[in-house]
Amino acid sequence: MSSEINANAPDGDVSILTNAPNHFLKSLPPTNARMLHPFLKLVNHPSGTRLSRTGQALERIYFPYSGIVSYTVGFSSGEVVEAGMIGRNSVVGATAPLDDNLFTNDATVHVNMTGTTVDVGKFKQLMAESDAFRALLARHEEMALAQAQQIAACNAVHDLDQRLSRWLLQARDLLDSDLLPLTQELLAQILGVHRSSVTLSARRLQQAGLVDYQHGKIRILDVDGLKEVSCECYEALNAHFCSIIGWDPNHH
Numbered sequence: 001m002s003s004e005i006n007a008n009a010p011d012g013d014v015s016i017l018t019n020a021p022n023h024f025l026k027s028l029p030p031t032n033a034r035m036l037h038p039f040l041k042l043v044n045h046p047s048g049t050r051l052s053r054t055g056q057a058l059e060r061i062y063f064p065y066s067g068i069v070s071y072t073v074g075f076s077s078g079e080v081v082e083a084g085m086i087g088r089n090s091v092v093g094a095t096a097p098l099d100d101n102l103f104t105n106d107a108t109v110h111v112n113m114t115g116t117t118v119d120v121g122k123f124k125q126l127m128a129e130s131d132a133f134r135a136l137l138a139r140h141e142e143m144a145l146a147q148a149q150q151i152a153a154c155n156a157v158h159d160l161d162q163r164l165s166r167w168l169l170q171a172r173d174l175l176d177s178d179l180l181p182l183t184q185e186l187l188a189q190i191l192g193v194h195r196s197s198v199t200l201s202a203r204r205l206q207q208a209g210l211v212d213y214q215h216g217k218i219r220i221l222d223v224d225g226l227k228e229v230s231c232e233c234y235e236a237l238n239a240h241f242c243s244i245i246g247w248d249p250n251h252h
Helices: 023-027 030-039 120-129 131-157 160-175 184-191 195-207 223-229 233-245
Strands: 003-006 041-045 050-052 060-074 080-086 106-119 211-214 217-220
Touching: 023 131, 023 233, 030 106, 030 120, 030 131, 050 060, 060 120, 060 160, 080 106, 080 131, 080 160, 080 184, 106 120, 120 131, 131 160, 131 233, 160 184, 160 195, 160 217, 160 223, 160 233, 184 195, 195 211
Parallel strands: none
Antiparallel strands: 003 041, 041 106, 050 106, 060 080, 060 106, 211 217
16 A cells, blocks of 8 residues: 655755655755755555656655556556666656656556655645756656666566566666565566567576576576676666766765
8 A cells, every 4th residue: 555654854954855765855955955854755665656647737746755657557467567767866757847747657566665655746845946856857757758668678688588677677776685575576567578488588587597586586696697698778878877867876
């Protein structure tokens, strides 16, 4: 069950932002942190929670502290393909304040998410008062677009072992853990393939000693080996994150 808790701290204390495990909030100048802080609420959303739907107005913006939220594109056939993944590195809903609140993808929690949230209307008011807010949000929107383009190219060109390895490495970076609570059903949905294909791919990675899979959890055993199997898109995505929003998973 989802939950919300008021995140306000007494006397204008903005340590909730400066110490928050979310790169967007950490990047805010102190003046902007003080502006945003009174309107934040803590949230805890379990896996499967839908935060937005394509074409509908987004009511809240989310700053994940932990977990993974996937942007997905659905088709009339019922198939769903991931267009991006967000966690502690960015913000869910970066485009909403810039595009009349309409969201261009579904956003679904795929690994239990904790973090903070703010009403999108209030955030738009803060943007109107601060060039720094607008500039930072624009960079995160640019990052989301760059990620979507890279993943689209990856899905078109690279084989499943490469794509699965890239996704597991990204998930490891966002969760800051080698243990990933992921089922093969979820991975198949995210990668847009049949479950049997993911089973075979995961088995190959396991036989190579790169991962261990059991009881709905994947443990990465050999990060460097997994990087060798992964396509170039993993490093390309990290380069985008670093150059556009200044996030390096190895230093956060």
